[in-house]
Amino acid sequence: MLRIRNAKKSFGDQVVLDGIDLDVATGEVVCLIGASGSGKSTLLKCIDLLESTDDGDIWLGDTELTDPALNPDAARARIGMVFQSYNLFPHMSVLRNLMVAQRAVHGVKKADARAKALALLERVNLAEKAHAYPDSLSGGQQQRVALARAVATDPELLLLDEVTSALDPLLVGEVLDFVAELKAEGRTIIMATHEMDFARSSADRIVFLADGQIVESGAPEQIFTAPRQQRTAQFLARHR
Amino acid sequence: MINEQSTVSARQLERLAYRRKRTIRRASVGALSTLLVFALLTWVVVNAPGWSRVQATFFNANHAKDSLPFIWDAFWLNIRLFMVTELLVLPLALLIAVVRVVPSPAMLPFKILAAAYTDIFRGTPTLLVVLLIGFGLPALRLAGIPTSLFWLGVIALTLSYGAYVAEALRAGILSVHPTQWASGRALGMSYGQTLRKLILPQAVRRVMPPLINDFVSLQKDTALLSTIGLVEALRAASVYQAETFNFTSLAVAALFFIALTVPIARVTDWMSLRAMRRQVGG
Numbered sequence: 001m002l003r004i005r006n007a008k009k010s011f012g013d014q015v016v017l018d019g020i021d022l023d024v025a026t027g028e029v030v031c032l033i034g035a036s037g038s039g040k041s042t043l044l045k046c047i048d049l050l051e052s053t054d055d056g057d058i059w060l061g062d063t064e065l066t067d068p069a070l071n072p073d074a075a076r077a078r079i080g081m082v083f084q085s086y087n088l089f090p091h092m093s094v095l096r097n098l099m100v101a102q103r104a105v106h107g108v109k110k111a112d113a114r115a116k117a118l119a120l121l122e123r124v125n126l127a128e129k130a131h132a133y134p135d136s137l138s139g140g141q142q143q144r145v146a147l148a149r150a151v152a153t154d155p156e157l158l159l160l161d162e163v164t165s166a167l168d169p170l171l172v173g174e175v176l177d178f179v180a181e182l183k184a185e186g187r188t189i190i191m192a193t194h195e196m197d198f199a200r201s202s203a204d205r206i207v208f209l210a211d212g213q214i215v216e217s218g219a220p221e222q223i224f225t226a227p228r229q230q231r232t233a234q235f236l237a238r239h240r
Numbered sequence: 241m242i243n244e245q246s247t248v249s250a251r252q253l254e255r256l257a258y259r260r261k262r263t264i265r266r267a268s269v270g271a272l273s274t275l276l277v278f279a280l281l282t283w284v285v286v287n288a289p290g291w292s293r294v295q296a297t298f299f300n301a302n303h304a305k306d307s308l309p310f311i312w313d314a315f316w317l318n319i320r321l322f323m324v325t326e327l328l329v330l331p332l333a334l335l336i337a338v339v340r341v342v343p344s345p346a347m348l349p350f351k352i353l354a355a356a357y358t359d360i361f362r363g364t365p366t367l368l369v370v371l372l373i374g375f376g377l378p379a380l381r382l383a384g385i386p387t388s389l390f391w392l393g394v395i396a397l398t399l400s401y402g403a404y405v406a407e408a409l410r411a412g413i414l415s416v417h418p419t420q421w422a423s424g425r426a427l428g429m430s431y432g433q434t435l436r437k438l439i440l441p442q443a444v445r446r447v448m449p450p451l452i453n454d455f456v457s458l459q460k461d462t463a464l465l466s467t468i469g470l471v472e473a474l475r476a477a478s479v480y481q482a483e484t485f486n487f488t489s490l491a492v493a494a495l496f497f498i499a500l501t502v503p504i505a506r507v508t509d510w511m512s513l514r515a516m517r518r519q520v521g522g
Contacts, residue, residue: 050422077428087423091441100437101427153427 001026001188002047002157007056009042009212016042018212019056024157024190029183031199031220032192034209035235040192043209044159047190048081060157077105080150084162086142088134094121094145095130098152106153113152120148124178140171147178151187158182160191176202196239200224208232303488307480311489314476315496318462321393321472325462326455328398333405338435340406341413354406361403367464370396374468393465401458408450412443445515452508456501463497473497 002024009017017039024030032040045051047058049065049072058065065075089097098117102108108116121127124144126137134142143163150158160179164172176198183189183202193199199206199220206223208216208231216229227233248256285291339347339354361369373396378387386392416439424434444451466475473493480489 048426050426073425073428073430076426079426081423081426083419083423083426085419087419089420089423089438089442091438091445101429104433104437105428149427 001061002190003057003059004043004047005057007043007046007058008054009039009046009051010054016212017046017053020209020212020214022207022214022217024188026188027186028204029189029191029202030205030207031203032190032207032209033194033196033199033235033239034215038209039212040209041161044081044161044190044192047157048079048159049076050081073105077101077153078155079157079159080153080155081159082143082146082150082161082163084165086134086139086146086166088142088145088149090134093131093133094126094137097134097145098149101149101153116152117148120152121145123181124148125174138171139167140174143167143171143175144178147175147182151182156188158187158189160189160193162192162194164193164195194239196224196236208235210235298487298491300486300488303480303484303486304492306484307477307489307492310480311473311476311492311496314471315473315493317390317470317472318459318496319500321390321397321462321465321470322455322459325394325397325401325458328394329401329405329458332398332402333409334440336402336406337409337413338440340410342431342435358403358406361400362407364400366397366400366461367467369400370464370467372396373399374465389465389468389470393462393468393470397458397461397465401454401461404454404457405451408447408454409443412447413439415446416442448515449508449512452504452511456504456508459500459504460497 002022004020004022007017007020008015020039020043022030022043032043034040042051046053047060047065053066056066060075060078063075063078064070088094089100092100095114095117098120099110099113102113102116103110118127118130121130124147126141126144126148129137129141129145134145137145143166147160147163163179164175167175172195176195179189179191179198180202191199191203201220203220206218206220207214208223208227208229210231216223216227216232218228223232224236227236288294336354336357339350340358342351370393374389374392377385377392377395386395413435420438420442421434424438425431429437462472463474466472466478469475471479473496474490477489477493481487
């Protein structure tokens with residue numbers, strides 16, 4: 001469903017993506033691992049058109065995302081993205097955070113948007129916080145709301161950019177549990193993460209990036225127990 | 241609060257007693273110094289060589305009573321001027337601020353105009369704008385240009401304050417973190433939707449205190465319109481003063497302006513405090 005060929009991106013002299021090839025099938029969960037600055041976040045932002053790609057093609061289904069004539073809003077509406085820093089809308093209640101894109105982008109009726117938002121809050125165990133404002137929630141709660149907000153519009157593809165990196169270790173679990181649930185629902189997810197245990201247990205495939213290139217890609221067991229590349233082994237040894 | 245004395249250690253009781261004593265000491269120091277400073281100020285003013293003359297010419301109770309209804313009638317004009325101007329300033333400023341922020345290339349000529357507008361009207365003294373509009377605009381003899389002094393005054397103040405308020409709003413828009421834009425766009429919302437639903441509400445909330453400050457200023461600056469012949473509170477007070485050779489009416493006019501601005505200043509304080517508490521997390 002997602003096909004990336006030879007994607008390149010530089011910021012000035014700094015090459016961030018140096019010819020990425022990646023295919024993701026429907027229902028697949030791909031974990032991107034790699035040191036900070038290896039290009040994980042940039043790759044996700046290029047897919048969501050929050051950054052422009054310098055060269056290469058990115059296709060979402062039959063849509064070429066790298067087509068300059070493409071309406072980026074329509075493409076982004078098909079993709080959900082969650083950030084490290086939650087980025088909830090602080091002037092809206094939790095419930096309205098989950099309703100705003102449903103209403104504004106997808107034209108969902110108010111009652112339906114509300115019902116869906118409440119059902120999602122129920123699932124992330126935050127139903128009682130529906131009318132609270134984001135500032136009054138813990139980091140883990142905010143990130144669960146952010147995840148719920150991203151799936152409220154039923155995107156075809158979900159991009160998670162280090163969603164647990166800003167969290168207290170104790171709160172990481174509650175967020176990852178929900179990600180695991182989303183995987184069980186059959187959602188297609190690309191996730192940049194430093195949570196190696198989660199990547200190992202939940203990903204269908206691990207992609208290891210370094211210096212803007214895919215060094216190695218494969219099934220979790222293979223990557224974690226028998227990496228083929230020395231750089232992968234070195235990276236994993238440091239993240240044990 | 242501690243309900244059962246028995247659960248509190250002896251050391252904690254000592255601490256509580258110490259804090260109580262310190263609170264009393266601080267309160268008495270505050271009261272004493274306030275009393276001293278105010279007494280000193282009063283003494284200096286009352287013992288000034290010209291005090292009795294100042295009292296008679298600026299704070300005369302009879303003249304105050306006489307001029308009060310006259311000035312009140314005129315002050316009603318200040319209130320109307322201020323309210324109409326404020327209602328016009330807000331949409332104008334919002335339009336200017338948004339035009340200056342939006343990156344659309346089709347907007348370029350309007351962006352240049354908006355930037356020129358803010359530069360010119362923020363750089364020109366309000367009194368000068370009032371005089372230029374008040375006397376210059378009717379002299380153009382263009383059809384459709386109002387000739388009533390009220391509307392000329394409103395136009396002058398709107399143009400002048402629109403520039404200040406536009407800059408406050410623009411600063412507010414730019415102060416909203418870029419990640420808010422990113423998450424709006426990531427949800428598929430267009431630039432306009434993101435601006436309208438996510439960025440502007442946050443921006444307006446942030447600049448509320450400086451915005452209200454501008455409006456307090458605007459209330460006072462309605463007095464500038466006395467220069468083009470509007471009989472508002474300051475002009476009425478001057479007329480009374482010219483007739484009676486007593487300045488009490490000016491002090492009365494000042495009181496009217498103060499009475500209008502003080503409540504608004506307190507509201508601003510309260511709002512800033514609330515915003516601060518919210519950020520700390522409440």
